[in-house]
Amino acid sequence: MNDYDAIVVGAGNAGLTAAATLQRAGVRTLLLERHNVPGGCGTSFRRGRFEFEVALHQLSGVGVDGQPMSLREGLFTQLGIEDKLEFVQEHDLYRAVVPGELDVTLPADWDGAIAALEDQFPGNRDRVAKFFDLLKTITFWQIAAMRGMPAEQIDPVLFRYGLRSVRSVLDEFFDDDRIKLALGMYWTYLGQPPSKLLFQDLALTLFAYLEFKPWHVRGGSQAMSTAILDSFLGAGGEVRFNTGVAAILAQDGRVLGVRLDDGTEITAPEVVSNASLPTTYGMLRGIDLPDAVRTDLASRRIGVSGFVLHMGLDATPAELGFTTSTTFVNRDTDDDRTYESWRSLEAARGICVSSYDVAPIGFAPSGATHVSLMTLQYADIWRGIDPADYARAKFAYAETLLDLCETVTPGIRDAIEEVDVATPLTMMRYLGHPGGAIYGYDQDAAEGWLFRNSERETHVPGLHLAGSWAGIGGFQPTLEAGARVARRLLRRTAA
Template sequence: MREEFDHIVIGAGMGGLAAACLLVKKGRRVLLLEAHTAAGGCVSYFARKRFLFDAGATTLSGMGHEQPVQRLLRTLGLDLPVRRCDPGMIVHTAGGAIPRWSDPERWGETAARTFGGARQRAFWSKVREVSSEGWRASAALPFLPLDSLSAVASLPGALRFAPLGRHLFRSVGDVLRELGLGDDRRFRSFIAEQLLITAQSDPDDTPFLVGAMGLEYPADTWYVDGGLNALARAMQQWFTENGGTLMLRTAALSVQTGPVHAVTTDTKRVFHARSVISNATGWSNRELFPSMQRFFDKEYAGLAGWGAFTLYVGLRNEFDDGGSPFHQIITDEPLPVTGGRSFFLSFSHPQDASRAPEGYRTLTVSTHVPDPHRWRELPEREIAERKQALTDAALAIIGLHLPGFAGAEKPVVMTGTPVTFEHFTRRPFGQVGGIPHSMHRPLFAWPGWRTGTKGVSLVGDTVYPGQGIPGVFLGALNLVRALES
């Protein structure tokens, strides 16, 4: 008997999972295919010696009323066990620790005191203003991206957001210079490393609209009890309990496009639907859709993402985290191997007993790795040497900034590289976090959910609006609203 659905979603990463849930909410028959043993994609988890680790050093943001995570949770009626973190993040530099307070006034005072001058207040006020308007626009204009700014202007209600357009064509660096902050090397380094977490680009190559939304994120972070994958598990449960069909350990191998699309899996089953939504990366889709290779070659020509080195530590809770589970450490000197200048740290909450034995906590550390494809070519001995060099550097640097960390018992110390990430996530070359933003590629010119093939749509972090859970949730919200319109 032919197995047919209204929609087939390929990949239960957070974007695919969100799209699948939203379509089930609309009453559609949805099949969700996932190659791995659980949903979540890049926010998956693993256990070692009674420690439960997030695969990546990540946080949850986008919880404001008009922001994507809150909108999705509200739509599905999910009540997530979350804790707001304040400070949302602590940034460590050679000059000391800088708490990213959630209260704008308190953060403005901290920034002015740390970096000096009233210009700091002007900059962060502008960041907050543009970020807030950007989120309002994202909720009001669900059919982005379009082919041009003139097409955006044709959308109902779009003209009220017209002033935002100028912030696509000036960079964060431009705004720093306009406010007389461009020559402040310490502040510029701070901004550059904060942007690397979100926009994954430097101040001169990050459009101010994107940069403003990204720079607000560290002040608005939330901790999910059970780790970030608890969100994926809650959505997976909601999907199946509300009539969705989930097939784990079932990889889509190819899609034959036509009036009714046929999806062939590695279990030798074929499923049919008039709508196929791929949550695979743009690079993976080239192999998944043989008849659409030219489209994906054109859309993703010259585009590449970062890789990551990750360090997983289970340790006794005998250190001072400063009141936040999330930290960024910015170094004066380049790190070994990667040449980067920062580590991002994500600790389990001290009151979250589900992730570590009593009296212990988990830590996931991450730093960006350029040219992750090169790690494939390395001999095992060189990979081992690189892992050891980065592990030693990370542990030493963290020990300098977090009192008690160096001496705390650490029964688990493990590492991950782009090769590891590629193996477990099937993302080409272990690329993480989607496509870095760029002044040379405005948001309206990003690859979008449309493919030009009827009934084939895209979601995830390699299509508009990009990386992070807020980004892929916004993409899913936009996609489903467009499909249902």
């Protein structure tokens, strides 16, 4: 008799939704998490009188009243938590700024975004409208293809445009680099510059936020993680925090259970891993790593991590000069150079500024503001820093993010009451992922859903992969991935 029917390793988004989906279907599930709180990236922490959101800048997949989207209407309803979460709408996509060159705010609304761009760059209305039409068409056919529509039934426009780089499509539509920058700004959420990012990936992201709006959650992403955990526990699930898994055990060609850091062994015929792929396969014992897995892992690149300056500010968003929840500030329009700078400690060239009190999520006391400044970064540069120099280096680098922020909110330094800084090493420490990668592998063309599907086939019976490393990173994709993997497991075991 096995100790459990299933074990889930890791309580990030995908681990949580996998565990809750399994347990609610009657599968006796044990959830094991190395950290002391649920959520992985989806968490928060306290400094002084502020709570700091760790990761969630803009949640997709919620949708508006009368047009709910897959998270609100689907997953959260299935888990019985739709009424336990309060979603806070951001009315703008973002403000995009290049000091002295560009300052445009795009409303989260197709017509509003066209009007805002026409206002700043007269004579481009038709081009932007046509670009948005293409974006909607590409998204429609991409979703049809993802859902399994045969290639011969897909409109060839998807193949003509979807696999081209964002840069080449923007170049086809626009002459002015500033419009290209304003429309391509979400590349920093996807971790690849417009010269490498597939147009279909940007199209899906822009479509998701323009059609279904960007959202925050009251109580932050931690509220979401806690609600999913409660759904799991309410169905009879069992969780152990401060409990790392050291090995995934196999025997006779299939999974047998796990061994914890303290040596305890727990049996279950199904193990779902929310840990990274290199960690998961590296933990396998009692079975040779299948060649297909070895070849696959050797061809992939560890993705980008992040550097975040969290601040509690003793002033209101209006006093500080914030007009939108999300502001992107770039030093110039050279995105390739900005991407290259993620491998160095040169002064930050582009930041995402999240002001969590323009549409308050409840983390700052009245009259105060919680703001985070973030740039993506690869971990290698931090690994080389002498531990004795680490604190100085991280605060020195954080100053460069503040310098960029001061171009839109002059005097913000004077309002600082609390600060904390997270580097890629912080992400590594709290997530246990190689490179502290926050979206899994680099999300370039070779990682696209057309070419790889690590989630569907592990080549090890009883082992299942759920999360950013097995598919697409980000909140909505990983929340949905966990439930999808659990449903597939349920179908297989029922068959």
